[in-house]
Amino acid sequence: MAQAHIPDCEFCKISTKDAPAELVFESDHAMAFIPLRPAAVGHTLVIPKAHVPNLYELGVDTGARLMEAAIRVANAIKEALSPDGMNLITSAGSAATQTIFHIHLHLVPRWHGDHIGNLWPPSEPWSEATTEGVAGAIRDAVVMRSSGDANQRPHKKGEVDHK
Structure with missing residues (x-):
């Protein structure tokens, strides 16, 4: 479940504006910013302002607000960059390559023939x-x-x- 903030969490520091980030969206409950090492042009992270470690601990209300922000930002990315598609990805736990333990949704714009290649099937x-x-x-x-x-x-x- 959501906690206010964790002092040593990188994303909590961004949500409290104690660390810099290239913000593209902010609401009362969520924010979105460009990661330090984007996987593609327009790759954006969407986070809840409250600390939630991962998908398994995400409550329904916080999850709904997070998804509302993700949809809003995804549509802005579509309008601004005209990608051919979009991946929405989250990782829960180290086996899924989660490296920052504050839930975040990756919005990754995709273009046919881009350098990322096929993720599935x-x-x-x-x-x-x-x-x-x-x-x-x-x-x-x-x-x-x-x-x-x-x-x-x-x-x-x-x-x-x-x-």
Whole structure:
């Protein structure tokens, strides 16, 4: 869940204006800025002003305000730069290459033939059995969370092959 600010968080410092950033948008709850090392022309980060470490800890209200800001900025990028497409990416945890533990949404404008290349689909598809197993595990977890019993695991960890 959201916390006010964490003193040593780089993005909290930006949200309190204690660190510089090339801001492109700001509201009461969110802000957007160009990262120090953009992946593409127009690459923009959108963050909540309150500290939330990652997607797993993002509350519905903060998430809605964050997505509202992302949509607004994405449309501004589309108008300003006329990209052929856009990636919206967030990383949760070090395995997903999250390096700053304050949730942020990457808006990455894309052009046909750009230097980033294809992100999806994978070169080899998953087997139907793996897809069915993963879908079942996720469905069960959604039902458990919806019923308020989020602490009960419907499947044992490792039942689904994720590699």
